[in-house]
Amino acid sequence: MEVLKVNVLRRSRCGFDCVSCPYFKKACIGCVIETCLVDKCIKGTSYTGITHPKSFCRLRPYCPIGGKERPSPVQVSSLGRKQVARIKFPRFIPEIDISDERSWIWREGFQVPAVFVPLWQLLTNENFLSKASSKGLHDYLGFDGKILLSTVMPDELIDRLETKDYFRLIEELRPDATMVPDNYTYTDVPLYQSWSQTIRLVSFANDFLELDIPLIGLVKGANLRQMDWAVRRQVEMGYVSFAMPARELFEEEMLDYFLPQILLTLRRSLRNDFEFLLYGVGVKLWEYKDVSFSNLSWFLRAKHGEYYWDGLFYDLRDPSIRFEECYCEACGGMMPQDIIDLWFDDKERAMRTLAAHNLLDLSRLWQRR
Amino acid sequence: MGGGSAVRQYERRFLQGEPEDTGRKDGCEEAPHKTRSFGEYEVHETGSNEYKLIKAGVAIGVFSEARVEEERILFPLSRGMLLEVSKEGVREIATFEKAVLFGLISSDGSNAYHQKINSKGRHHTDHSTRFYSKDRILIELFDESSMKIYGLTPHHYERKDGLITAAIYSKGVFYDLSDYDVKMGAYEFRVPREHLDYDGKKAYLKGFFSGDGSACIVRRKRLQIRFYSKCKEGLEGLRQILMDLGFHPYETEKDERSDNIRYYFSVPARECKKFMDEIGSFKPEHIEAFREYRRLRGEEAERG
Ligand SMILES: [Zn+2]
Numbered sequence: 001m002e003v004l005k006v007n008v009l010r011r012s013r014c015g016f017d018c019v020s021c022p023y024f025k026k027a028c029i030g031c032v033i034e035t036c037l038v039d040k041c042i043k044g045t046s047y048t049g050i051t052h053p054k055s056f057c058r059l060r061p062y063c064p065i066g067g068k069e070r071p072s073p074v075q076v077s078s079l080g081r082k083q084v085a086r087i088k089f090p091r092f093i094p095e096i097d098i099s100d101e102r103s104w105i106w107r108e109g110f111q112v113p114a115v116f117v118p119l120w121q122l123l124t125n126e127n128f129l130s131k132a133s134s135k136g137l138h139d140y141l142g143f144d145g146k147i148l149l150s151t152v153m154p155d156e157l158i159d160r161l162e163t164k165d166y167f168r169l170i171e172e173l174r175p176d177a178t179m180v181p182d183n184y185t186y187t188d189v190p191l192y193q194s195w196s197q198t199i200r201l202v203s204f205a206n207d208f209l210e211l212d213i214p215l216i217g218l219v220k221g222a223n224l225r226q227m228d229w230a231v232r233r234q235v236e237m238g239y240v241s242f243a244m245p246a247r248e249l250f251e252e253e254m255l256d257y258f259l260p261q262i263l264l265t266l267r268r269s270l271r272n273d274f275e276f277l278l279y280g281v282g283v284k285l286w287e288y289k290d291v292s293f294s295n296l297s298w299f300l301r302a303k304h305g306e307y308y309w310d311g312l313f314y315d316l317r318d319p320s321i322r323f324e325e326c327y328c329e330a331c332g333g334m335m336p337q338d339i340i341d342l343w344f345d346d347k348e349r350a351m352r353t354l355a356a357h358n359l360l361d362l363s364r365l366w367q368r369r
Numbered sequence: 370m371g372g373g374s375a376v377r378q379y380e381r382r383f384l385q386g387e388p389e390d391t392g393r394k395d396g397c398e399e400a401p402h403k404t405r406s407f408g409e410y411e412v413h414e415t416g417s418n419e420y421k422l423i424k425a426g427v428a429i430g431v432f433s434e435a436r437v438e439e440e441r442i443l444f445p446l447s448r449g450m451l452l453e454v455s456k457e458g459v460r461e462i463a464t465f466e467k468a469v470l471f472g473l474i475s476s477d478g479s480n481a482y483h484q485k486i487n488s489k490g491r492h493h494t495d496h497s498t499r500f501y502s503k504d505r506i507l508i509e510l511f512d513e514s515s516m517k518i519y520g521l522t523p524h525h526y527e528r529k530d531g532l533i534t535a536a537i538y539s540k541g542v543f544y545d546l547s548d549y550d551v552k553m554g555a556y557e558f559r560v561p562r563e564h565l566d567y568d569g570k571k572a573y574l575k576g577f578f579s580g581d582g583s584a585c586i587v588r589r590k591r592l593q594i595r596f597y598s599k600c601k602e603g604l605e606g607l608r609q610i611l612m613d614l615g616f617h618p619y620e621t622e623k624d625e626r627s628d629n630i631r632y633y634f635s636v637p638a639r640e641c642k643k644f645m646d647e648i649g650s651f652k653p654e655h656i657e658a659f660r661e662y663r664r665l666r667g668e669e670a671e672r673g
Binding site for chain 2: 043045046060065153155245248
């Protein structure tokens with residue numbers, strides 16, 4: 001039986017010899033991804049910006065005919081352990097846009113217990129970064145709730161930062177808690193890349209144990225095996241608060257496959273002594289009862305005139321909500337039609353009302369209907 | 370950040386991830402590429418004419434077309450706009466057609482919505498973008514711009530007195546033009562100066578002048594070029610871009626001959642030739658006046 005398994009898997013679809021891969025035999029079972037972009041390119045279909053044109057090909061090191069060496073394998077370091085403090089996620093945590101002060105919702109008089117601040121926005125704008133790092137995020141934003149640092153960022157930035165860079169940034173920005181560094185794991189790219197990234201995530205999580213602020217572990221992976229592996233290693237290190245950047249998986253309708261399994265792994269390892277947050281999903285998924293949410297959609301959608309009702313968004317003119325009065329703190333009995341009227345009168349005020357309403361709707365614990 | 374499918378990620382972030390038939394491969398070689406820097410931006414240009422725009426190490430766009438100039442690179446965007454990358458940074462600027470359309474709408478156009486309540490008591494919103502003129506040639510110009518920029522053919526209505534209305538009914542066009550505030554109310558307009566480069570300013574002025582400009586021969590040989598509007602702030606915007614182009618327009622004045630409140634400013638006589646050469650007009654009546662002026666100047670020159 002064992003012999004047969006090796007025969008089937010010794011070569012991946014693209015032609016790479018999986019048996020000599022350092023990740024094979026341990027965690028990985030070999031590359032048999034049907035949608036693999038390297039395999040597709042060799043067989044005649046390339047994708048613009050990824051494997052086409054040739055000079056941009058990001059997958060050359062993973063391609064058997066790419067003429068480039070694979071990067072050396074990432075080693076699993078020996079893991080430390082400590083008691084990591086729980087964040088106590090509220091049900092909804094708004095992400096804010098550093099460059100648009102209208103999303104600094106506490107300035108409008110709305111109390112929010114915690115916000116996520118995206119680190120990438122600071123990294124791509126020197127002006128914000130220098131102000132925020134000289135004063136610390138609390139002073140810069142004028143916010144006295146919890147500031148959670150989101151490390152979810154574009155791949156190009158992920159590649160540039162090392163542990164010491166994160167430590168320096170965290171020291172200067174002084175958030176109340178931080179996610180461990182993000183990674184990238186694609187479902188249609190050779191597993192060598194996503195395994196390297198997964199091990200890198202665990203190794204960063206290990207380094208982060210040195211920090212003396214509460215930490216948020218990340219749930220990432222190109223397949224269940226990677227997610228499960230990364231979660232278990234973080235649990236071993238003492239992590240109890242987890243965030244799953246899930247926008248893509250949700251949009252690609254894969255979240256319902258992964259999420260119950262991951263929650264099961266966590267329940268088995270930690271009983272109920274953990275907390276879980278879905279990051280970047282723009283609607284409320286009522287079926288996952290004890291899961292918290294965070295997104296920027298409450299604000300982005302308000303800018304486009306979109307209105308949340310029971311965690312789903314609608315065009316303000318949608319007849320199913322247009323004449324429904326809302327008694328939230330922002331609306332005070334207004335219905336979407338009143339916001340439309342206000343929009344043409346005082347666009348700025350209408351947008352701010354809508355944004356605050358959206359935030360309050362996403363924070364609701366019970367459905368209205 | 371990357372999760373899920375890489376193809377979907379590229380579609381989302383860069384409008385890339387399109388499948389291309391590149392044939393079965395036995396080997397693969399890297400194509401050469403060149404890098405150009407503009408301040409904090411970098412553009413990677415490859416042998417196969419693809420351009421990747423990078424800011425602070427982050428790719429912010431991949432483009433298959435570009436116009437490379439000495440001081441800047443232009444990438445085509447949708448709806449008649451271009452992305453200009455230069456030392457000053459990145460901004461969206463209007464193509465010639467879009468700038469002309471801005472000008473036409475600022476002068477004799479409208480961009481509005483109307484809310485209606487139908488017989489069943491339901492609210493309904495109509496969005497429309499219109500241009501009014503008695504000159505068929507200007508209506509055709511509006512139609513052409515609309516086709517080129519939005520792929521839409523306007524509807525026409527003609528009144529007994531010859532006034533033609535060309536109307537586009539599209540929420541998308543309404544919101545696109547609202548973003549630039551080129552026409553906020555019936556008589557209120559704004560020059561979208563930040564979205565106009567040198568040629569864009571000329572095109573906008575030509576479009577506006579064709580609608581609300583006047584060119585006529587006065588005292589039998591002098592050409593008088595004037596811009597009229599009820600919107601004083603808008604006229605100031607026009608004066609500003611004329612100055613950007615090296616003109617010295619006179620101050621804005623109130624038009625005392627008009628019963629309604631109306632303002633105008635004139636282009637100095639010594640700059641009329643420059644105006645005809647560099648800006649000009651689409652309006653047949655103006656073109657005729659320019660021709661007449663050139664003829665008179667020619668006669669004068671012959672007489673010595
Ligand atoms: Zn409300």
